[in-house]
Amino acid sequence: MIKVNTEDYPWHAGMTVRALLDEKQFTFRHIIVRVNGQFVPEEEYEKYPIQDGEDVLVLHLMAGG
């Protein structure tokens, strides 16, 4: 199990940031990803591994409308 934006989410072997974003259907382009507080650049999403128990933050940067 991992945390995604403070909530429990099932972890599976081989999970990457990109895989998580796809699973969660986080399609908004303008996001910030942090894994255990560490910023993950967009170009690393495909390969950046997420380990069981990690805390992932996916901040959607829209406070507009």
Added chain:
Amino acid sequence: MGTILKEYSYTPAKIHRGYSGKSLYINLSDLRIEQKEVTEFMKEKFTGGKGFDLWYLWHAVTPETRWDSPENEIVMSVGPLGGITQYSGTGKTLVCSISPLTDIPIDSNVGGYFGPLLKFSGWDAFELQGKSEKEILIFIDGNNGRIQIEEAEEYPDDTHLLAEELTKKYAENEDDKVNISVVCTGSAAKHAYMGMLNFSFYDPRRKVCRYKQAARGGLGTILQDKKIKALVVKYRGVKPNLNDVADISTINKVGVKYHKEVHDLDHKQNKMRQIGTANTVMIMSQYDLLPTRNFQTGGDPEAIKISPEVFINDWLTQGIHDGCWYGCTLSCAKCAEHFLLKTGPYAGQRVPVDGPEYECAAGLGANLGVFDPEAVLEENFYCDTYGIDLISFATCTAFIMECYQRGQITQEQMGGLDLRFGNSQAVLELMHQMSRGEGFGKIAGLGIRKLKKIFVEEFGADPKLLQDIGMEVKGLEYSEYAHKESLAQQGGFAMAIKGPQHDESWLIFMDMVNKQIPTFEDKADALYYFPMFRTWFGLVGLCKLPWNDLVPADNYKTDSPAKVPEHVQNYVDIFNAVTGKSIDKEELILQSERVYQFQRVFSVRMGKGDRKDDYPPYRSLGPVTREEYLSRQELYDKQLRELQKLDPETMDLDEKIAATRRYREDQYEQLMDAVYRRRGWTENGIPTPERLKEIGMDLPELLEVIEPKQ
């Protein structure tokens, strides 16, 4: 030319540090024209823009004043930063009046050239009071210090004809047209309560007038009631430092930095230069936020048909600068050129269509079940030229459609209109009726609150259902965001002072997706900070979009990326550089709160500004119908288990809907308590004398209103 009724000469005041120091007052009843001093007290307490508007309006009206009372005013002001040309989004005018939809002050912000040209003509604010007997137009010649009121019976009603004709009339030649701006409305505003104002700016590349709208709350209806056909301002000579700013080099430096961000980042972020605010249509649908068929659901597979790519590829001109004031590189005012109209009085003509903005595609598209870009553009055009607020029209028509499809009203009661979801031809005919003041269109133009009464009392509809599905608060229709899963945004809409418009706050991602504000106190903090911060744009003459529709590349490194701290600092720096003052970001919030609390007290004074007026229809909070519950049953059942410790397996559908409702309504009550505490209001939503004193707004006339209600 119509008969000249009044001429007035003046010496245009020299602008200093963003202010001309003068405001213009015109009384339509006796054609009185006066100028007033803008005092240091006004600048200190109200800053400008909406602050000045509300201050003048307060003194013009009484608690008994209604929208069509002669003493009601239309007041407009651009604010001290309005008209600078070095930063994006610096031409916003704020317009205020007592609204026909809400009976309280409405404020609406609008681009276009009128506000800046008005200030350069010598006027920080413009009050229009009284009523004319005949249709008139007011022409302000800012270069020569001349104001003229003339009869205007012979001009066309609809904006696309009227503004073109007046621009041609007052310009000396084609090149001079950019120096003209027209404020007018359209034929529907004579009959509907949701009339809006168009503010023109001439587009020299396309050689047509373009328009931005002061849309919300019926301002166009009031213009028509006062028999003002148009306001025209002419000022030749716009240049970078007409505001006589204190520190031009800082403004230049901040402006260059921002324009570089636009150049480097917009195509990677929101693509404002390509599509404008409609860039979010598919995002909203994918995140369950696109209001669909009267906010029943938050998206639809058919939304792809009105996606940004469709408008970019098939309809909107690309690669042409589209700013609604000089210097705006964000350039989001898009245009579909040579659009062929298929219905109504202008069928067969080709016209430019301004838009669609997000609210248009979401409201006139998804919320009506119309997933046809061509129909959306035609609706867009007719709303604009008829002077109809498309947000109120869309939300109101969506309500009518659901009432019809649920058997609450009949086709016969709608004069034969088959207003089922998706029938764009019926929607357009409703608009044309509204324009002519005929049939069901005239009734629909009254807005949801009055329609609920008519449907119940005259058509026998179910009052409880209509209360639940009629998306209005305080009499104003909701803007176009579904938000059932964001408690903070439920409050952001329903506790907004003028009614449910998202210009106070948009917290859905912070709340629903990011989970950044989990507690009531966190949400209340957000519902304090963001409304206060965003109010500020309307005080100084700025557009909100450049703040957060583009963010610096390193914004992610900041502690509070949602606030876009670097851009907030830009605003502090620009304010100080224009005015010569020395505020910081905390004082920026203080400037806003003074006006925000003033507006709340103003609403209390008008009889509608306490707790009972801050309740949303239940559809804002949760699923009203069985279909809505079933559309997200997995989510709602999970919430029953996790939040209420109930077993949905042992409950029938109606029991689950009822339990969900009890929980969500209780959550909303707790949110109200927290927000009221944070804003310094009583449990009944009244600002306290202590809070007003803390912010320097314990003015006797305000205390007189609130002290009996403590």
